[in-house]
Amino acid sequence: MSVNDQVSDTETSLSPGQMLAQARERANLTHEHVAGALHMTVSKVKAIESDEYTKLNVETYIRGYLRAYSALVKIDCAPVLAAYERQVASGGRAIPKAEYVVRPAGERKGFGFILLILGLLALLLLISVWFLGNRIQSEPVLPPVAVASSSSSSVALSPVETVDEAGAVESASQDVSDASSSSAASSALPIAAEHLPVNLSAAAEVQTASQSQLDHLYFVFSDECWLEVSDAQGDVLATNLQQPGSRVALMGQAPFKVKLGKVRSATITLNERPFEVNPPEGVTEVYSFTVGY
Numbered sequence: 001m002s003v004n005d006q007v008s009d010t011e012t013s014l015s016p017g018q019m020l021a022q023a024r025e026r027a028n029l030t031h032e033h034v035a036g037a038l039h040m041t042v043s044k045v046k047a048i049e050s051d052e053y054t055k056l057n058v059e060t061y062i063r064g065y066l067r068a069y070s071a072l073v074k075i076d077c078a079p080v081l082a083a084y085e086r087q088v089a090s091g092g093r094a095i096p097k098a099e100y101v102v103r104p105a106g107e108r109k110g111f112g113f114i115l116l117i118l119g120l121l122a123l124l125l126l127i128s129v130w131f132l133g134n135r136i137q138s139e140p141v142l143p144p145v146a147v148a149s150s151s152s153s154s155v156a157l158s159p160v161e162t163v164d165e166a167g168a169v170e171s172a173s174q175d176v177s178d179a180s181s182s183s184a185a186s187s188a189l190p191i192a193a194e195h196l197p198v199n200l201s202a203a204a205e206v207q208t209a210s211q212s213q214l215d216h217l218y219f220v221f222s223d224e225c226w227l228e229v230s231d232a233q234g235d236v237l238a239t240n241l242q243q244p245g246s247r248v249a250l251m252g253q254a255p256f257k258v259k260l261g262k263v264r265s266a267t268i269t270l271n272e273r274p275f276e277v278n279p280p281e282g283v284t285e286v287y288s289f290t291v292g293y
Contacts, residue, residue: 023073218269226261254292263287
């Protein structure tokens, strides 16, 4: 037997993984070097050398790995592939086949049914929102019902509201005076008082009471004069230029602070009592003084 026959017999007895492992060792390469050069993991390199093809991908990729590994360690890939084919034919190693995941028809139909249900629910929700919005907009807004008694309606229709307060008070007082002189007028008085608005009568009473508590200040001017008046509460009652013959009637709380531009031209009355102004000697124009208590 020749040397070539012995070498051929030796290669025939080796598995693809053993051939590649011996070639790697002769090239002084580690598993990490091979993994980096072939762009695969170290575990795959070791699986190829140990002929554990179940850890690799499908059959087409295994042949590609064997060719690439053979080229890296610089050996002929034909013996390696031949050894692999013999190994496959002998059934020594299980070769993974391509697996195709087929979803059952029932599962696909179930998923589609779920999508259909969700779509119907969303459609029903939109219809409900639209219907509710239209119903709210279509409901008429009823005006508030005014409930009034016969007496209040007669008061609302009576033209007394257009009369000023002073005239109403004067009419009421005139009715009272007529009632004292005539029995017929006294019988008509409650009817007139009944038709007066309650708020108007109350306002007249409050105004009369407040006026009775205030002090009355009265001016008569014989010449052009500037006038400034403020009461005890600090309220400004008058600030203007008075002409000859003008008369000014003010109401407030005494004492009043008065400033006259020409003191000799004014005659003053406080609560229907004359008030004498005694300016210092030589003062004939602007003079400020106090009127009251």
